[in-house]
Amino acid sequence: xxxxxxxxxxxxxxxxxxxxxxxxxxxxxxxxxxxxxxxxxxxxxxxxxxxxxxxxxxxxxxxxxxxxxxxxxxxxxxxxxx
Numbered sequence: 001x002x003x004x005x006x007x008x009x010x011x012x013x014x015x016x017x018x019x020x021x022x023x024x025x026x027x028x029x030x031x032x033x034x035x036x037x038x039x040x041x042x043x044x045x046x047x048x049x050x051x052x053x054x055x056x057x058x059x060x061x062x063x064x065x066x067x068x069x070x071x072x073x074x075x076x077x078x079x080x081x082x
Contacts, residue, residue, distance in 0.1 A: 020052050021069035029072040037062055 018025070023033040040050040040058040050058045052065040 018074065019069055019072050021066045021072065022074075023049055023052075027074035029066065029069045034063075034066060037066060 018027075019029060021029045021033060023036040026032065037050050037052075037058060040048055042058060043050075044057045045051075046056055048058060050062065052062040055061065
């Protein structure tokens with residue numbers, strides 16, 4: 001069992017794929033993600049997708065993180081058909 005076995009942290013992904021601020025997983029950080037954060041504003045709960053800094057509460061630090069990643073978009077390689 002790893003160092004976080006049996007704990008809340010064991011369920012948290014440390015993956016660098018995508019962007020944590022992309023709360024709704026649509027491949028970009030935009031108003032839809034900000035709306036999701038606002039729905040959970042000041043909620044204290046473990047394992048909230050909207051808790052971007054993973055401190056157990058959706059707060060100003062999460063809004064700051066969202067702002068730092070504003071308009072991020074997942075790269076999709078265009079391959080023309082021949």
